[in-house]
Amino acid sequence: MSHNSKILIVDDEAIVRNSLLHWFEEDDLDVETAASGDEALKKFEAGKYALVLTDMKMPGMGGIELLEKIKEIDPVCIVILITAFASVPSAIKALKIGAFDYVTKPVDPDELSNLVQKALNMRKLQTENLQLKAQIDSIIKPDNLIGESPQMKKIFDLVNTVAPTDTTVMIRGESGTGKELVAKAIHLNSKRKYFPIVTVNCGALAESILESELFGHEKGAFTGAHHKRKGKFEMAHSGSIFLDEVGTLSPKMQIELLRVIESKSFTRVGGNEVIESDFRVITATNESLENLVKEGGFREDLYYRLNVFSINIPPLRERKTDIQLLAYYFLNKFTSMMNKNIKKISDEALEFLINYEWPGNVRELENAIERAVVVGKSNEVQMDDLPFHRSQITSPDDNSLAAIEKQHILKVLAENDWNISRSAVKLQIDRVTLYNKINKYGLKEYQPQ
Amino acid sequence: MIINIAPIGNVDKGLIKYIEDHLSRYYNFSTQELKLNLDIKKFYSEERRQYYSTQIIQEAAKFTGNVKDKVLILFEDDLFVPVFTYIFGEAQFNGKHAIVSLCRLHEEFYTGKTNQKLFFERTLKEVLHELGHTFNLKHCHDWDCLMHTSGGIEEVDIKGSGFCVECSKSIP
Ligand SMILES: [Zn+2]
Ligand SMILES: [Zn+2]
Numbered sequence: 001m002s003h004n005s006k007i008l009i010v011d012d013e014a015i016v017r018n019s020l021l022h023w024f025e026e027d028d029l030d031v032e033t034a035a036s037g038d039e040a041l042k043k044f045e046a047g048k049y050a051l052v053l054t055d056m057k058m059p060g061m062g063g064i065e066l067l068e069k070i071k072e073i074d075p076v077c078i079v080i081l082i083t084a085f086a087s088v089p090s091a092i093k094a095l096k097i098g099a100f101d102y103v104t105k106p107v108d109p110d111e112l113s114n115l116v117q118k119a120l121n122m123r124k125l126q127t128e129n130l131q132l133k134a135q136i137d138s139i140i141k142p143d144n145l146i147g148e149s150p151q152m153k154k155i156f157d158l159v160n161t162v163a164p165t166d167t168t169v170m171i172r173g174e175s176g177t178g179k180e181l182v183a184k185a186i187h188l189n190s191k192r193k194y195f196p197i198v199t200v201n202c203g204a205l206a207e208s209i210l211e212s213e214l215f216g217h218e219k220g221a222f223t224g225a226h227h228k229r230k231g232k233f234e235m236a237h238s239g240s241i242f243l244d245e246v247g248t249l250s251p252k253m254q255i256e257l258l259r260v261i262e263s264k265s266f267t268r269v270g271g272n273e274v275i276e277s278d279f280r281v282i283t284a285t286n287e288s289l290e291n292l293v294k295e296g297g298f299r300e301d302l303y304y305r306l307n308v309f310s311i312n313i314p315p316l317r318e319r320k321t322d323i324q325l326l327a328y329y330f331l332n333k334f335t336s337m338m339n340k341n342i343k344k345i346s347d348e349a350l351e352f353l354i355n356y357e358w359p360g361n362v363r364e365l366e367n368a369i370e371r372a373v374v375v376g377k378s379n380e381v382q383m384d385d386l387p388f389h390r391s392q393i394t395s396p397d398d399n400s401l402a403a404i405e406k407q408h409i410l411k412v413l414a415e416n417d418w419n420i421s422r423s424a425v426k427l428q429i430d431r432v433t434l435y436n437k438i439n440k441y442g443l444k445e446y447q448p449q
Numbered sequence: 450m451i452i453n454i455a456p457i458g459n460v461d462k463g464l465i466k467y468i469e470d471h472l473s474r475y476y477n478f479s480t481q482e483l484k485l486n487l488d489i490k491k492f493y494s495e496e497r498r499q500y501y502s503t504q505i506i507q508e509a510a511k512f513t514g515n516v517k518d519k520v521l522i523l524f525e526d527d528l529f530v531p532v533f534t535y536i537f538g539e540a541q542f543n544g545k546h547a548i549v550s551l552c553r554l555h556e557e558f559y560t561g562k563t564n565q566k567l568f569f570e571r572t573l574k575e576v577l578h579e580l581g582h583t584f585n586l587k588h589c590h591d592w593d594c595l596m597h598t599s600g601g602i603e604e605v606d607i608k609g610s611g612f613c614v615e616c617s618k619s620i621p
Contacts, residue, residue: 196608
């Protein structure tokens, strides 16, 4: 990735050169330094550097003169000026003669890294477009998006189709099916891949802070706002924003969301400046938005905005052929993480994994394997290592009411990440009753100890 | 591989425990606390009201010759290096020492509201990031990877909490 990304730092102060050198070296960029404009020019050749970062005021040749000379030799080279606050007006003039941007001393690390990333990413995209992407049919997948079942192959096809477009995508699927991984796959296969995909879990945020989370706030916007902070929509500029559990948004936030999606602009809380952001929207939900719309819980106009292209991820129990593959993937992951020597899953354990219903889907499987690796003592995952009581494995002919109630409670708990309040609401019982039933049936969530 | 954790200033004991637990649970690290009695006053800039991080690391190195493996300094105050307004941390590339400032990882710094969970998560990310540099890792292009550069707190928050497959190969 780093080829053709050489950087030249020009500053007469050694301490500045060294700090910047160290900073960029961590970025895995090839960095050279020059102590003056003349030295820089001696080193400079067309095509040699992607980016030149130069001080404005130096003895001898200044930054502006250097900029002009560089642009004559290599018009596409990106030049960023570093200036003292007092020289900002001349830096602004320098933008007209081709400087990419300027930063003031002392430099905000986030500002500098943003600028440099932006500049280098622009270059990467330019060269990529020139190369006319030869093959498109093999998609880039996040490491843990796994499956060879026909259902998953269909998902990969859909991702492949929609990713390169800028279409808004809605991903549906039960909790734990890996909706965020599909979102990431879409992002990674789009032209936005060098920029971030910013995740917002709409269900996890209180409305009072959701607004400043999404749109940011200015310094002094509210008591305690000592520093400004950018919101998620601003961070998603040039990239994608992934709104998980979008069905949980309050009516007020639904209006705000609709507005920002339509205008691609907003203001930070407590600010006047209109911030423009170019983002792609990907949402996910595990409930039926259609029903929510019918019941009046979700705006219809927003629904149509978001539901342009939809991808349904099947629950794990509907693609049982992937279970073994996934189980071994997680086994491998956790054994190397915890440096354990467990290579195999016993036939008994594997059979259980394949036959289990997996209400919590892939996430539940991952947790189960993690637990098995933690407690495992032999070189094989045994049934007893899995976080299931033998009694939990109801045989299909156990149709007693208790057995069915127990399975159902377990399913709802798993679907709700063992959140007792949410599960109680879904079961339409109160929390105390739920606790009692959990104790009665000895249900356990695996807890990392 | 031993990570020697050296708190400087009034560092939350719960935070240290959280980091120790995570490092020993998910990585092949064992942790121990290291008392470093550094005279850091001389690295304080009155004008900037921050400490010069490179100098703190250099000072620490004078006392850690016999300490095995890595030294991780958790620093409650704000850090800088010249040219930059602040830094979250610094590490000796492929070396022994790393320092992480907790100052700007506190949610109070931005909103005045305490959010301990977020503070712990951010610190863990920055700790692993700086340790990554001591294991010869450079910044990674994957936004989900801990080795992605974090210019501001917003970038700390949006990056992932694990190393990508490629980067994790360098972590013992
Ligand atoms: Zn770094
Ligand atoms: Zn990485």
